[in-house]
Amino acid sequence: MSLLAVEGLGKSYDGLRVLNDVSFAVQPGQRHVIIGPNGAGKTTVFKCITGLLPADSGSVTLDGKDVTNLPVHSRVSLGLACTFQKTNLFDRLTVEENLHLAVLARKPYRFRLWRPLPWHEDLRRETRELLEEWGLWSRRERKVGELSYGEQRMLEIILALASRPRILLLDEPTSGMSPVETSRAASLIKNLPRSVALLIIEHDMDVVFSVAEHITVLHHGEVFLSGPPERVRGDEQVREIYFSGGARPHA
Numbered sequence: 620m621s622l623l624a625v626e627g628l629g630k631s632y633d634g635l636r637v638l639n640d641v642s643f644a645v646q647p648g649q650r651h652v653i654i655g656p657n658g659a660g661k662t663t664v665f666k667c668i669t670g671l672l673p674a675d676s677g678s679v680t681l682d683g684k685d686v687t688n689l690p691v692h693s694r695v696s697l698g699l700a701c702t703f704q705k706t707n708l709f710d711r712l713t714v715e716e717n718l719h720l721a722v723l724a725r726k727p728y729r730f731r732l733w734r735p736l737p738w739h740e741d742l743r744r745e746t747r748e749l750l751e752e753w754g755l756w757s758r759r760e761r762k763v764g765e766l767s768y769g770e771q772r773m774l775e776i777i778l779a780l781a782s783r784p785r786i787l788l789l790d791e792p793t794s795g796m797s798p799v800e801t802s803r804a805a806s807l808i809k810n811l812p813r814s815v816a817l818l819i820i821e822h823d824m825d826v827v828f829s830v831a832e833h834i835t836v837l838h839h840g841e842v843f844l845s846g847p848p849e850r851v852r853g854d855e856q857v858r859e860i861y862f863s864g865g866a867r868p869h870a
């Protein structure tokens with residue numbers, strides 16, 4: 620069974636149709652990349668999957684459960700996590716404090732001043748494990764606002780993992796990064812654990828082909844092609860879509 624299934628998704632903004640009958644599926648642990656020219660509807664698909672926007676038609680199924688009408692937080696508790704292009708960190712807190720808050724946010728408790736010590740120690744230990752696992756130990760005391768843009772975006776991916784998602788959606792994880800940062804981010808993404816499936820919107824073709832196991836090409840709000848990277852790489856019309864910007868998809 621697919622981990623995520625998007626079926627017949629349709630969406631309009633003010634009467635203008637931007638998604639039309641979009642269907643694709645993501646398998647457990649799969650690295651699935653969505654590509655398409657500017658305005659193809661990629662971010663809108665993400666917003667419908669996460670619940671930030673209601674779909675006009677179609678359905679979103681997560682691990683066999685229809686989540687089409689569920690709010691964002693319910694989808695998160697079913698194992699969905701997402702990072703968007705704008706970073707969402709606490710600049711004045713340290714790397715460790717940001718991560719600690721992300722770990723804390725996963726715990727199904729409301730804030731209480733007095734908690735048994737082991738509870739706090741568990742949180743702290745988990746935070747430290749994540750810092751070590753992702754090579755952030757030496758920078759744990761740095762204020763997030765002092766990190767480079769690329770480091771902040773990578774930290775955000777790591778924070779998203781703190782919720783132990785089954786599927787992580789990354790919207791243009793390398794946008795705005797220098798070439799060095801881009802290759803670091805690509806290797807971080809490649810090393811993410813297989814317990815989490817990845818659905819990634821990406822424009823950088825080197826990153827796309829180094830990470831993707833499956834690619835869905837969106838064009839004018841429709842799925843133009845969905846298949847393995849070799850098929851996408853060899854498709855003349857996909858090249859035309861990207862490099863001439865003019866081709867309409869075959870039906």
Ligand SMILES: Nc1ncnc2c1ncn2[C@@H]1O[C@H](COP(=O)(O)OP(=O)(O)OP(=O)(O)O)[C@@H](O)[C@H]1O
Nearest residue numbers: 632633637655656657658659660661662663664837
């Ligand atoms: N809130 C909105 N109101 C009206 N139109 C919108 C809104 N958000 C997006 N659009 C339009 O919907 C279409 C799809 O936008 P979307 O951001 O999903 O595309 P995209 O493929 O992610 O583009 P990009 O690669 O440039 O980020 C575009 O024509 C865009 O202008």
